[in-house]
Amino acid sequence: MKTFTGRVISPGETTAEAVVTHGGLNTLASFQKALQFGDKKATCGDQNNPDLYGKQMAGRALCLPQTIGSTTGGLVLYCACAMKRQPACMLFSEPIDSLAAAGAVLADVWLDDVSMPVIDSLGDEFLSYVQDGMAVTVREGGVVEVG
Template identity: 80%
Template structure:
């Protein structure tokens, strides 16, 4: 059964990918550190405090989460992950995105010609309750997210 959710478009794009779900906030630096510093092309989550994501591949997945947490490096980390082609296929937030993560996603969208990482926020708590790992996610340009 396919279920649709409407969110706010932060960076536009159409994308279909398998879900990777976190019910905890994403510490961007801790999660992507191995991908950025040590050449992990799969962007294996290195944040031991995030029990939903730790040790799982984030690159190419539809990352579904409530929010990001952590330091002021969050936007730069997302931008760098995109520039190194180690970014999630898309990022889908149940809550409004914070300004730092939003800035990183928007700068990657504007500055990197060959990278697409749609970001949709404000999808609501029902979205995060419904979506499960490995469900197929389709993101549309208008902020509609289909989960099936």
Template identity: 80%
Template sequence: MKEFKGRIVASGTVTAKALVSHGGLNTLASFQKALQFGDKKATCGDQNNPDLYGKQMAGKALCLPTTIGSTTGGLVLYCACSMNRQPACMLFSEPIDSLAAAGAILADVWLDNVQMPVIDSLGEEFLEYVKDDMNITVKEDGTVVVE
């Protein structure tokens, strides 16, 4: 077990299984099937991300360095939350980009009964340590426990 402390972008507590990407998350390509074609498991459709491609993202603790892609990133995250197809939480080793942060914050503020804690700046060691299917617990103070 190891603990990491990061910066809270969207608060909340949750426990979920880890899903790890060592490359940036292209939000539009990754969530396209969930948003356009009714995939309730939010199966990653980004063929350029071999760590995530074809894997279920909904309900997982999504561990990644950063997001990449177009200016639609925040809207995609907000829409995934509004359709209840979001990850359980998003955990970034690097500082989150402003567009992804906007989507997470708007979902947190505007959507009732939707939670997707987002913690960033967890550090490179976090992404080196965490592996798929490890248990992740996010605490209210921004502490992330990896077991």
């Protein structure tokens, strides 16, 4: 097991199976099926992301470098949380962008019964180490255990 420490964007603790992308996550393209067509597993619909395309994101530890795409990114994350189709957590190797941070923080503040811990700045070693299917545990203080 390996431990990483990052910055807490949205607090919480969870354990989930990792799903990993080494490219940027286009939130709108990735979550579109979940938000518009009722896909409760939030199967990634972004054909431009070969790491995630066709994989379940809901309930998983989503490990990524950053988000990319349109200005709707924060709203998409908030809506995924409101519909209970969010990842168990989002773990960024790089500093989070303002849009993704906004969605995570708004969901944490406005939604009473939803949790999606978000940690950023975990580093390149984190994204090199974690692989699909690994158990990931998020603890208080931005501590992430992988193994």
